Amino acid sequence: MVRRSRGQSTRSIYLGLACISLSLHLLLAIFCFSVLQSACVLPTPFSPAFVPRTDPVSHSSSSSAAFSSNKPPANSQNGERYKSNASVHDQKWNGSISEATEEAKKLLGVEKLMKKEKGRSKLEELFQHPLYNLPRPELQEDDWLLRLKTDAEAEDSVGEDEDEENSITNDSEWQSASEEDGYDKVTWTRDKETHPPWLQFQLGISRWELYDRNNPNLAQLTHYLATNRILGAVQKTGGTQLKLLLSFPNYGQALLKPMRQSRDAETDVNLFYFSDFERHNAEIAAFHLDRLLGFNRIPPVVGRLVNITTEIRDITADRKLSRTFFTSPAGNTCFYGQCEYYCSTENPVCGRPHVLEVSLAAMLPDLTLAPRRSWRSPWRRSYSRTKLAQWEKDPAYCDTVKQTPPYNSGTRLVDLVDMAVLDFLMSNMDRHHYETFEKFGNETFLLHLDNGRAFGRHSQDEPSILAPLTQCCRIRRSTLLRLRLLSLPEFRLSDVVRESLDLDPLGAVAPLLSEPHLSALDRRLAAVLRAVQTCQEKHTDVIYDDLKKHGDHWPD
Numbered sequence: 364m365v366r367r368s369r370g371q372s373t374r375s376i377y378l379g380l381a382c383i384s385l386s387l388h389l390l391l392a393i394f395c396f397s398v399l400q401s402a403c404v405l406p407t408p409f410s411p412a413f414v415p416r417t418d419p420v421s422h423s424s425s426s427s428a429a430f431s432s433n434k435p436p437a438n439s440q441n442g443e444r445y446k447s448n449a450s451v452h453d454q455k456w457n458g459s460i461s462e463a464t465e466e467a468k469k470l471l472g473v474e475k476l477m478k479k480e481k482g483r484s485k486l487e488e489l490f491q492h493p494l495y496n497l498p499r500p501e502l503q504e505d506d507w508l509l510r511l512k513t514d515a516e517a518e519d520s521v522g523e524d525e526d527e528e529n530s531i532t533n534d535s536e537w538q539s540a541s542e543e544d545g546y547d548k549v550t551w552t553r554d555k556e557t558h559p560p561w562l563q564f565q566l567g568i569s570r571w572e573l574y575d576r577n578n579p580n581l582a583q584l585t586h587y588l589a590t591n592r593i594l595g596a597v598q599k600t601g602g603t604q605l606k607l608l609l610s611f612p613n614y615g616q617a618l619l620k621p622m623r624q625s626r627d628a629e630t631d632v633n634l635f636y637f638s639d640f641e642r643h644n645a646e647i648a649a650f651h652l653d654r655l656l657g658f659n660r661i662p663p664v665v666g667r668l669v670n671i672t673t674e675i676r677d678i679t680a681d682r683k684l685s686r687t688f689f690t691s692p693a694g695n696t697c698f699y700g701q702c703e704y705y706c707s708t709e710n711p712v713c714g715r716p717h718v719l720e721v722s723l724a725a726m727l728p729d730l731t732l733a734p735r736r737s738w739r740s741p742w743r744r745s746y747s748r749t750k751l752a753q754w755e756k757d758p759a760y761c762d763t764v765k766q767t768p769p770y771n772s773g774t775r776l777v778d779l780v781d782m783a784v785l786d787f788l789m790s791n792m793d794r795h796h797y798e799t800f801e802k803f804g805n806e807t808f809l810l811h812l813d814n815g816r817a818f819g820r821h822s823q824d825e826p827s828i829l830a831p832l833t834q835c836c837r838i839r840r841s842t843l844l845r846l847r848l849l850s851l852p853e854f855r856l857s858d859v860v861r862e863s864l865d866l867d868p869l870g871a872v873a874p875l876l877s878e879p880h881l882s883a884l885d886r887r888l889a890a891v892l893r894a895v896q897t898c899q900e901k902h903t904d905v906i907y908d909d910l911k912k913h914g915d916h917w918p919d
């Protein structure tokens with residue numbers, strides 16, 4: 364009797380355990396199902412991991428959409444996307460849990476997305492910070508570099524265009540060219556919406572910056588540079604190294620710099636700064652870094668894979684360039700062009716066998732429309748193997764500079780310091796000149812053009828690049844506060860640069876900056892902050908307070 368009841372109770376314990384185990388499994392299954400499902404519906408075009416990382420060229424459209432995204436992921440547009448994707452997956456995953464798991468495993472980058480969800484996007488958070496959204500002064504008419512002529516002006520000026528500097532006559536000038544083979548028919552009107560991205564970019568240049576980071580045109584511009592058909596390619600004159608000017612069917616142009624050495628090759632220690640090769644990835648990374656520092660003073664640059672046989676050799680009308688093409692012993696198409704440095708058979712630019720990585724920079728308006736002034740940098744190096752420049756010998760050099768126009772008034776000196784900070788972070792020793800738009804006189808930003816010799820070495824820093832800061836002990840408050848922000852773990856400079864560069868089409872081929880270069884950025888940022896600290900210990904007027912007009916709630 365006792366044995367039977369004991370047998371019964373053992374059976375009910377087993378039954379109970381089986382029930383508990385079953386419900387636990389069920390719970391686990393429900394939990395897994397919900398986690399996997401949310402991992403699959405999270406991707407939006409704002410997330411670079413959403414993009415298959417095997418086809419860099421075709422993925423550029425979504426990646427450049429991500430480019431301009433400064434909005435939080437939880438905006439209404441994404442909310443809508445979330446809903447519709449969820450319902451698709453509800454239908455799809457009516458099958459068993461194991462099927463669902465398999466489906467989930469197949470998805471690329473799920474793990475990365477889940478991490479990202481947990482960690483949020485540092486880049487998006489950075490661009491939402493008040494220091495990146497300072498109220499801008501209302502722009503007056505003469506604060507824009509270019510403007511479209513009114514109908515009346517356009518009619519008056521037929522045949523006498525020289526009268527009107529800085530104005531574009533709209534479509535009439537382009538009509539004749541559109542008859543040429545390959546160009547698009549011009550359908551632009553005075554309405555901004557009808558303008559191709561390159562024209563919107565040029566019309567958006569103001570006295571204070573090259574572009575507005577929040578303008579959606581920026582993404583369209585980089586997308587079009589990365590994907591548009593190449594109609595023409597000629598050598599670009601000016602400067603010392605090989606570069607090409609590409610033309611597109613919508614009349615846009617781009618400045619091409621080719622990959623000349625492996626991305627991770629550190630500059631040879633025995634090469635002078637003025638003998639180093641230029642790097643295509645440095646041009647791309649410099650644009651991203653400048654944007655992350657809140658400067659917006661480098662024309663947008665994007666990476667692209669080009670077929671040098673079909674997209675350059677076969678279409679170029681530049682005889683001097685086409686004569687330099689050859690097939691290497693390894694069967695790769697190569698060319699070397701004509702220029703002062705490294706344009707010889709011994710230093711060819713080669714495809715694999717035809718494909719070459721390049722950087723493409725959006726072109727500034729033609730010099731006839733928007734003339735620029737080139738300024739010799741007071742901290743220019745000697746470009747000699749033996750001589751030192753004056754600033755390298757005289758510790759009080761800045762006292763002289765401070766008294767010399769245009770550095771004796773306005774913001775020119777702190778503009779130079781901004782440029783020195785950018786250059787120190789990326790170790791660019793080649794800033795011999797800088798340019799400004801003539802129209803804006805001395806009250807304007809400095810163009811940070813030509814960054815090809817940056818990011819040459821990661822294992823070493825070059826303190827002399829910071830001379831404008833260490834010798835003048837002056838820095839804009841907004842710059843300093845942004846630098847401090849970028850030194851915090853939640854916005855760490857290396858992390859936001861990595862995330863930003865991941866959005867470039869070439870980021871899918873290999874990281875545009877290797878990890879040692881990224882950590883060098885953090886190390887150098889700490890050095891800049893230490894230099895400011897040292898200045899503050901000796902001087903009281905280190906900070907140029909450009910934030911006063913925005914209220915006094917900023918920390919010191």
Ligand SMILES: Nc1ncnc2c1ncn2[C@@H]1O[C@H](COP(=O)(O)OP(=O)(O)OP(=O)(O)O)[C@@H](O)[C@H]1O
Binds near residue numbers: 600605726
């Ligand atoms: N995005 C651009 N749009 C229009 N013009 C540009 C652009 N970038 C550069 N330039 C012009 O082309 C010239 C040459 O470009 P860059 O300085 O990059 O070439 P480089 O061969 O590296 O020159 P250098 O030998 O002087 O270092 C620049 O001085 C500048 O005036």
Ligand SMILES: [Mn+2]
Binds near residue numbers: 604641793814815816
């Ligand atoms: Mn250069």
